[in-house]
Amino acid sequence: MSPTTTKNRSAYVCNNCGAQSPKWSGRCADCGAWNSIEQVTLPPKATTRPGAGGYAGAAAGQAARADLSAIHRLAEIAPEQEVRRPSGIAELDRVLGGGLVQGSVVLIGGDPGIGKSTLLLQASAAIDANPAFAASKSSVLYVTGEESPQQVSLRAQRLGLAPGGLNLLAETCIEQILATAAAEAPRVLVIDSIQTLFTEALTSAPGSVSQVRETAAQLVRHAKLTETTVFLVGHVTKEGALAGPRVLEHMVDTVLYFEGESGSAHRLVRAVKNRFGAVNELGVFAMTDRGLRQVSNPSAIFLSRHAEPAPGSVVLVTREGTRPMLVEVQALVDQSPLANPRRLAVGLEQNRLAMLLAVLHRHGGIGMFDQDVFANVVGGVRVTETAADLAVLLAVLSSFRDRALPVDLAVFGEVGLAGEIRPVPNGPDRLREAAKHGFKQAIVPKGNVPKGGVEGLKTLPVLTLREAIDAV
Ligand code: TYD
Ligand code: MG
Numbered sequence: 001m002s003p004t005t006t007k008n009r010s011a012y013v014c015n016n017c018g019a020q021s022p023k024w025s026g027r028c029a030d031c032g033a034w035n036s037i038e039q040v041t042l043p044p045k046a047t048t049r050p051g052a053g054g055y056a057g058a059a060a061g062q063a064a065r066a067d068l069s070a071i072h073r074l075a076e077i078a079p080e081q082e083v084r085r086p087s088g089i090a091e092l093d094r095v096l097g098g099g100l101v102q103g104s105v106v107l108i109g110g111d112p113g114i115g116k117s118t119l120l121l122q123a124s125a126a127i128d129a130n131p132a133f134a135a136s137k138s139s140v141l142y143v144t145g146e147e148s149p150q151q152v153s154l155r156a157q158r159l160g161l162a163p164g165g166l167n168l169l170a171e172t173c174i175e176q177i178l179a180t181a182a183a184e185a186p187r188v189l190v191i192d193s194i195q196t197l198f199t200e201a202l203t204s205a206p207g208s209v210s211q212v213r214e215t216a217a218q219l220v221r222h223a224k225l226t227e228t229t230v231f232l233v234g235h236v237t238k239e240g241a242l243a244g245p246r247v248l249e250h251m252v253d254t255v256l257y258f259e260g261e262s263g264s265a266h267r268l269v270r271a272v273k274n275r276f277g278a279v280n281e282l283g284v285f286a287m288t289d290r291g292l293r294q295v296s297n298p299s300a301i302f303l304s305r306h307a308e309p310a311p312g313s314v315v316l317v318t319r320e321g322t323r324p325m326l327v328e329v330q331a332l333v334d335q336s337p338l339a340n341p342r343r344l345a346v347g348l349e350q351n352r353l354a355m356l357l358a359v360l361h362r363h364g365g366i367g368m369f370d371q372d373v374f375a376n377v378v379g380g381v382r383v384t385e386t387a388a389d390l391a392v393l394l395a396v397l398s399s400f401r402d403r404a405l406p407v408d409l410a411v412f413g414e415v416g417l418a419g420e421i422r423p424v425p426n427g428p429d430r431l432r433e434a435a436k437h438g439f440k441q442a443i444v445p446k447g448n449v450p451k452g453g454v455e456g457l458k459t460l461p462v463l464t465l466r467e468a469i470d471a472v
Contacts, residue, residue: 009042013209018247040210041202082276085133088126091285091294095256095269097277103227104276105220107248109234110258115267116233118291120190125161133187138167141186145172145196159291172206174199174215178222186228191219193233213247220251249273261380266301267292281321299326299437302379309407312399316391317412317430318383324433326410328378329388331395336372347377348388356393356415363419363465368400387424389415394472405472406441410434413445419465423447431457443471
């Protein structure tokens with residue numbers, strides 16, 4: 001085949017890291033993932049525009065271009081503040097870093113049925129009603145590739161939304177969508193979902209790696225050129241990753257993940273990447289029969305505890321993004337019938353639990369070699385920060401001894417391998433949150449106690465695990 005034949009150009013792309021290779025192999029040479037390489041069809045040369053969001057490989061081929069690009073001095077570029085408008089849904093604005101940024105692309109991932117479409121429909125209605133978004137024709141264009149306009153209208157009715165000037169488009173061809181968007185010039189474009197879109201330039205099925213990459217690239221280009229805010233809904237695979245290549249996450253400005261347990265009404269929206277704000281910021285919603293309701297005081301819902309003190313339960317002051325939050329950590333220690341007792345953590349890191357038990361043995365003198373240990377964070381919250389260490393250990397200990405801790409006790413702190421209790425970020429903030437919710441005492445790292453103390457809260461500062469065990 002001569003090099004000028006461009007009809008069926010294809011490449012092999014890793015689903016996991018987006019690396020491109022000339023031939024298929026069972027394992028990605030870049031990231032080491034197994035069975036992640038897929039053949040993708042590249043669009044014919046003439047229609048790709050390298051450098052404008054095209055494939056990395058295609059852009060590299062253009063590196064030897066003769067014309068030179070202009071160089072700017074960083075100091076001479078006037079930093080332009082991004083234009084940001086609050087949507088009107090405060091919890092969504094919080095995860096976005098304070099509102100919708102003009103020209104930014106936001107990817108919203110999550111399990112099927114968790115509430116992505118519901119949230120975006122509610123947000124669209126709020127944006128449409130917000131005069132700050134007023135555009136020449138329409139402020140929002142909602143593109144639905146999965147549901148019919150009737151279904152969307154039914155849902156809007158159920159949510160009690162005022163349909164107002166909300167524009168719906170049932171279309172999956174990206175060229176058509178972009179043509180309509182160019183004509184309507186909405187401030188906000190919602191795509192539900194990216195997996196249903198296809199470009200005419202490729203023959204592969206919608207949802208395939210190449211289609212997702214190419215349609216997303218075109219939408220990103222459109223967002224930057226026209227200063228439209230684009231929301232993309234993305235499906236999540238069984239393993240919890242966004243379907244389609246990880247490269248989708250690299251292409252967009254902000255990635256939000258919907259979390260929540262199927263049995264619980266709480267829905268958490270977490271920012272895992274944000275070019276315009278803090279990551280790990282959390283928006284909390286509750287799914288009701290009239291759609292998603294904001295929860296502005298999450299501590300209150302995650303802390304609906306028994307009035308009676310129960311062994312194995314400890315209240316942890318954790319932080320999600322910029323907000324301190326009280327959650328209940330539970331542990332159950334039970335005689336194990338197994339040769340290898342189980343260590344199971346839900347909402348916490350499993351390996352960290354094993355490590356903490358080792359520290360408890362070495363530095364606290366309490367071994368649990370013949371006990372199963374289960375630890376859980378109530379309410380389906382996932383705590384990834386190390387500030388949970390001390391709470392987990394105290395919950396384990398409380399269950400092991402079958403002695404309840406006081407109900408008005410809050411705990412946080414990192415446990416080091418030498419048995420020391422290390423301070424964690426924003427200690428005073430956490431203490432104030434505990435006091436606000438009526439807690440009277442707190443076992444915390446010594447370095448986290450502010451000079452004057454915290455009003456209404458008795459702090460028990462500790463330096464070592466021994467001290468913490470003695471304190472309870
Ligand atoms: P949906 O937004 O369609 O999920 P996704 O787009 O992420 O797949 O959410 C649908 C689920 O939410 C469905 O299981 C029913 C539930 N739901 C309610 O409980 N109350 C409501 O008012 C709505 C609209 C949906
Ligand atoms: Mg949906």
